Amino acid sequence: MKRSVYKLQSKSLGQEANLIVYGEGGYPVVAFQTQDQKSSELEDEGMVDALAEFIDGKQIQLFSVDNFDEQSWSLLNGDNEARAARQEDYFRFVTDELIPRVHELNASNLRPIAFGCSMGAVHAAIALFRRPDLFQGCMALSGIYHSGYFFGDWMNSTLYDNDVLAFLPNMPLDHPYVSLYRNRSLLFCCGQGEDAQFADDERRMDAELNRLGVDHWCDYWGADVTHDWYWWKKQMAYFLPFVLEDVAKEVEKEPVAPWVAKAPEPAKPAAKKAAKPAAKKTAAKPATKPAAKAAAPKAEAKPAAAKAAAKPAAKAEPKTAAKAAEKTAAKPAAKAEPKAAAKPAAPKPAAKPAAKAESKPAAKPAAKPAAKATPAKASAKPAATKPAAKKAATKAAAAAKTEAKPAAKPAVKAEPKAAAKPAAKPAASAAKPAATTKAASKPVTKKAATTRTARKKR
Secondary structure (H helix, E strand, O other): OOEEEEEEEEOOOOEEEEEEEEOOOOEEEEEEOOOOOOOOHHHHOOHHHHOHHHHHOOOEEEEEEOOOHHHOOOOOOOOHHHHHHHHHHHHHHHHHHHHHHHHHHHOOOOOOEEEEEOHHHHHHHHHHHHOOOOOOEEEEEOOOOOOHHHHOOOOOHHHHHOOHHHHOOOOOOOOHHHHHHOOOEEEEEEOOOOOHHHHHHHHHHHHHHHHOOOOOEEEEOOOOOOOOHHHHHHHHHHHHHHHHHHHHHHHHHOOOOOOOOOOOOOHHHHHHHHHHHHHHHHHHHHHHHHHHHHHHHHHHHHHHHHHHHHHHHHHHHHHHHHHOOHHHHHHHHHHHHHHHHHHHHOOOOOHHHHHHHHHOOOOHHHHHHHHHHHHHHHHHHHHHHOOOOOOOHHHHHHHHHHHHHHHHHHHHHHHHHHHHHHHHHHHHHHHHHHHHHHHHHHHHHHHHHHHHHHHHHO
16 A cells, blocks of 8 residues: 655645545545544554555545644633634635645545544534535544534634534525535434434434435444444445445536646746737637727718718809809719719718718709700700891801700700719619618627527526
8 A cells, every 4th residue: 555645834724734645546535633633543543454445446545634623622721713713724724725735646636525533523524514616525423513512602703614513504595505515425423322412413413404405324323332443444444335336426417627737837838828829819800890890980970071062062053053154054063963972872881871962962953954954055046046137047047056956965965974873873872781781780690699609508
């Protein structure tokens, strides 16, 4: 059997604690000593030999640790607050310092079984009931679980946390620890001879666990059973196979993540450097979303510019109508119409502003120049006939006809161009916003999908 001794420099205790490890593998079992004893007690009293079959067969690996009861529970004439605080220090040592070392030495992340006899049973019960997330089971033999045995009627919040029979009766059924208790292997045993007062505490424990609906095993041996190692070794050899079987089933229901050894110190910086580029690549994918957000304000600013451009165009129309000049009226109308049509077409996300811009310049500018051009045709004919002589009427009429024909042609050409350009471009612009609204709706469905999956995961 392999035996290893470790010196643990405890920050919680402010002193050194001894740990003896028996075996090279198997399910971890953390063993607490009887009152005021140190880590070698199990070996000295023959408990290690009683469990040799399980240790050599790599069914368990035994971790025997010091206790410091002489500074807490056993210090009867000391300051009660200091005594309770010292017990709390020991509990912190177990949960914060000992358990991580057990995982390291056992090369697993299995939750250990807490085991102890007499005062060791009290430590085992406190460890499991206060931290069921760290311990998978409890084997408590001949323990007395109320603090009044050592502190009398005195109580404070620190001692309350270390008094199992004080906090269990106040635990509600919906407490999160209750569900963990129901998937833990809980064994309590004591004799009914000189252990009668210990049997009373076990019956109280039995009643509270029944109230919480927690499956457990409270066993009571005969009146001839004494409070000593002879019976504890028999009880441990008898109960351990059942507990290991239960624990194996419980671990299947609530699996534990596999333990991973710590990487060597030189390898850590390399891992960090390799991880940073990967993070940048993954972070580069969502960069398209901020780009879309940055483009959105620009698109929103364009409709305002389009409205401002549309108003001057509307004011320019009466000026060209008042002058009634044929050439000047045709040219400004042709230039103003494409600008008014082109600017509303640019803003994709805003469909309503585009529609307003189309209604103002589309029909009215094209109709007004056309109506003013036709009176020009009629006035051109009398202008040619009045100064002419009656003898040359035929020649003047012919000249007037030839002059009127070229004037009509530009008007006819200008009308289709002015009408066609605004009609085609606003139609395209009206179609584009519809496409953008569809595109904009897609991310909404993606967000909805992610929230559903997130809820499922939850």
